Amino acid sequence: MNTTHPEAAAPLRCPMQGEEIPMVVDYRVLRQVSKDWKQFSSDVPFRVPIPSEEEDRSVRQLPIERDPPLHSEYRKLVDAWFKRPRSAEFQQELSRLIGEQLTPRINGEAFAAIHDLALPIQSLALTKLLGVPESESERWISWGTHVFHSNTGEHHGQALEDYLNEQFDRAEQEGGEDFFALLSGCEFQGRRLSREELLGFGNLAFAGGRDTVINSICGLLGHVAEHPEDLERLRAEPTLRAGALEELFRWISPVTQIGRVCPHGATLQGLEVPPMGRVSLNWARANRDPKVFPDPNHLDIARMPNPHVAFGSGPHSCIGATHARALLRCLLDILCEQKLRVEILEASREHAPSPYHNANIYRKLKIRLRSSGI
Amino acid sequence: MASVTFITPEQKRITINHAVGSLMEIATHHDVEGIEGACGGVCSCATCHVKIPAAWQEKVGTASDGEKAHFDFMDNAAENSRLCCQIEMSEALDGLEVEVAGEEG
Numbered sequence A: 001m002n003t004t005h006p007e008a009a010a011p012l013r014c015p016m017q018g019e020e021i022p023m024v025v026d027y028r029v030l031r032q033v034s035k036d037w038k039q040f041s042s043d044v045p046f047r048v049p050i051p052s053e054e055e056d057r058s059v060r061q062l063p064i065e066r067d068p069p070l071h072s073e074y075r076k077l078v079d080a081w082f083k084r085p086r087s088a089e090f091q092q093e094l095s096r097l098i099g100e101q102l103t104p105r106i107n108g109e110a111f112a113a114i115h116d117l118a119l120p121i122q123s124l125a126l127t128k129l130l131g132v133p134e135s136e137s138e139r140w141i142s143w144g145t146h147v148f149h150s151n152t153g154e155h156h157g158q159a160l161e162d163y164l165n166e167q168f169d170r171a172e173q174e175g176g177e178d179f180f181a182l183l184s185g186c187e188f189q190g191r192r193l194s195r196e197e198l199l200g201f202g203n204l205a206f207a208g209g210r211d212t213v214i215n216s217i218c219g220l221l222g223h224v225a226e227h228p229e230d231l232e233r234l235r236a237e238p239t240l241r242a243g244a245l246e247e248l249f250r251w252i253s254p255v256t257q258i259g260r261v262c263p264h265g266a267t268l269q270g271l272e273v274p275p276m277g278r279v280s281l282n283w284a285r286a287n288r289d290p291k292v293f294p295d296p297n298h299l300d301i302a303r304m305p306n307p308h309v310a311f312g313s314g315p316h317s318c319i320g321a322t323h324a325r326a327l328l329r330c331l332l333d334i335l336c337e338q339k340l341r342v343e344i345l346e347a348s349r350e351h352a353p354s355p356y357h358n359a360n361i362y363r364k365l366k367i368r369l370r371s372s373g374i
Numbered sequence B: 001m002a003s004v005t006f007i008t009p010e011q012k013r014i015t016i017n018h019a020v021g022s023l024m025e026i027a028t029h030h031d032v033e034g035i036e037g038a039c040g041g042v043c044s045c046a047t048c049h050v051k052i053p054a055a056w057q058e059k060v061g062t063a064s065d066g067e068k069a070h071f072d073f074m075d076n077a078a079e080n081s082r083l084c085c086q087i088e089m090s091e092a093l094d095g096l097e098v099e100v101a102g103e104e105g
């Protein structure tokens, strides 16, 4: 593949775990690399995320840590399930549960938006996505905002794995209508999925949709607090809402970067990657490529064109995007229709220890919710 | 009322009569395979990619900048590619046929 374009931004070189990893930041190059799975493979357990996660889990995540054509077969098993958030019934449930979290806070005390609002909304919405009782969310919430590591350094990977084993045991014995029963009942290449494969799917359903959704919720709240005029405009012009959320996803880019491994080595924009060497795809930086997004650091709710890659690109593009989009849309609709105002009392964003980090993620966000006019 | 036919990559023909709204909305309401409309119709994804047969190109019109922003980066895009969220069904398009582009590569 020719990844050399005269005006392409050069990859960054990131020292990581004893390796120097080239990080793709150019939009065009990133789109090419992300579909070239033969050279830039995902078929490497624990090594798609950078830093690698062999310390955090014991199973290969599915479908993400496989390449086509096997990847496509795995993905087909759950494709229709992950599209359920498109239905009106599903969206009504999302609106109800988001409303139940917001309503008691309106005109009340200030609160920690990450822990007391975004985390419960994310967890309750996930019960809908997985088709399990809402009460399950209590246990997930007790794991904190990160599935694998909390800010105290305590590890939660084992808690998740124990939980998933319980769920698959139950599903195998009792059947049911939820995500766990769907997976344990389905046929794959003429056989049932192994426990390891089941855990691989389960693990990613929790890991992929947690921080990402929490950061998106907080990003939306933070933005409308700082730019009430944008919320006002979206209230008056509902047709702008879908595009505004796409712009929010671009601007936040909740998944900063993710890795690929080059089984046979590769040449990337003139850099040699050794066999089994890693490459990082930085979605967040590509989303700020000025050649594609003029004035890239500005969040323009009416930006057009906006071919962002916040949900990835190529065969692995996010299967949870339907859910994430539906959830954020319900939240935005409620903020608009109930004429809510968000006030920030205290906020800090992630301070970048390196140029690779995403600066748009709140570490702390204390807010108050008001109904307009008060 | 106007009708539209989607031709899938497997050459299956799905005809929808009394079609209203954008082609993406029409296709997703009728579960036309290969049309997802993930971003809700604002050209931020390219999951509603269709190709317009020569006979219809003039009436349907050419791609906007929002659509072209994707086609530049897609191997299976061609001159007659459109994102069908940007095509509004109308009486003038009665009898329209479009080919669903399907997955890349």
Ligand code: HEM
Binding pocket: A014, A015, A016, A021, A023, A050, A051, A146, A149, A150, A151, A211, A256, A257, A280, A353, A354, A356, A361
């Ligand atoms: C010496 C360099 C680095 C330091 C000191 C550092 C430090 C950190 C710290 C403290 C966190 C927060 C951990 C947490 O709360 O979960 C973090 C998160 C992260 N780091 Fe690094 N990091 C470095 C280099 C890198 C590099 C080179 C990459 C990518 C190739 C990277 C990618 C990430 C990602 C994706 C996250 C998760 C962001 C989030 O969701 O909060 N880091 N890093």
Ligand code: HEM
Binding pocket: A042, A048, A062, A063, A064, A065, A075, A129, A204, A205, A206, A208, A209, A210, A212, A213, A216, A249, A253, A254, A255, A258, A283, A309, A310, A311, A312, A313, A315, A316, A317, A318, A319, A320, A321, A323, A324
């Ligand atoms: C705003 C929220 C989200 C963002 C920004 C996001 C972002 C991404 C990105 C960039 C990828 C591509 C990874 C790669 O190329 O290796 C991805 C894949 C994936 N995401 Fe998400 N995600 C979000 C929400 C979710 C949710 C809610 C779920 C599920 C509950 C989820 C599950 C997955 C899975 C299973 C994959 C792998 C798909 C595959 O390999 O075919 N994500 N996501």
